[in-house]
Amino acid sequence: MILSGKEIKKKLGKEIHIAPFNEAQLNPNSYNLRLHQELLVYENQVLDMKEPNPYRRIQIPEEGLVLQPGELYLGRTIETTRADCYVPMLEGRSSVGRLGIFIHITAGLGHVGANGYWTLEIACIKPVRIYAGVEICQIYFSELQGAYTAYNSKKYHNNNGVQPSLMYTEFAPKVEHS
Numbered sequence: 633m634i635l636s637g638k639e640i641k642k643k644l645g646k647e648i649h650i651a652p653f654n655e656a657q658l659n660p661n662s663y664n665l666r667l668h669q670e671l672l673v674y675e676n677q678v679l680d681m682k683e684p685n686p687y688r689r690i691q692i693p694e695e696g697l698v699l700q701p702g703e704l705y706l707g708r709t710i711e712t713t714r715a716d717c718y719v720p721m722l723e724g725r726s727s728v729g730r731l732g733i734f735i736h737i738t739a740g741l742g743h744v745g746a747n748g749y750w751t752l753e754i755a756c757i758k759p760v761r762i763y764a765g766v767e768i769c770q771i772y773f774s775e776l777q778g779a780y781t782a783y784n785s786k787k788y789h790n791n792n793g794v795q796p797s798l799m800y801t802e803f804a805p806k807v808e809h810s
């Protein structure tokens with residue numbers, strides 16, 4: 633069962649935390665989240681899952697930034713969210729999708745109890761100018777059946793900015809052979 637906008641509002645400050653919260657961003661069954669100005673772009677053409685990939689941070693200027701197809705831009709929401717007892721999920725907005733913009737490539741699911749900014753895996757079909765502060769995506773909350781374990785990952789939980797993939801931490805450290 634997906635929570636209605638009215639239910640999301642009722643649970644604020646209790647089981648659901650959205651900061652900052654603005655009632656104008658509430659939808660019938662979701663809440664719109666805004667795009668922060670900072671983006672992270674990988675430096676290498678070929679990425680490696682097993683290694684930290686070098687990246688640079690860029691800011692979306694006042695006049696906006698033209699995204700290019702074929703590039704991956706990691707961004708984040710302005711808002712932090714946390715949901716205890718509910719499964720948070722991220723989805724695009726129709727108006728954004730109609731401009732050919734993806735706000736995630738594959739990761740739309742959050743863990744119950746996860747706290748922090750959402751990472752946006754931004755890509756586009758056509759060159760498109762984007763602006764910081766726009767309502768770029770929406771979060772919705774689903775009921776969870778059954779007992780669950782506390783989420784306690786060292787990767788993205790309680791993040792305080794845009795993070796690159798930390799996939800490489802899942803690989804065993806390299807053994808040096810002499």
Ligand SMILES: Nc1ccn([C@H]2C[C@H](O)[C@@H](COP(=O)(O)OP(=O)(O)OP(=O)(O)O)O2)c(=O)n1
Nearest residue numbers: 736739740741742743746749750751785787788
């Ligand atoms: N677009 C997204 C999707 C998820 N998350 C956050 C909330 C999730 O609770 C957390 C972990 O998501 P996944 O389980 O999909 O990612 P991993 O499996 O890589 O991480 P972990 O090993 O911590 O579960 O990352 C995020 O910030 N932005």
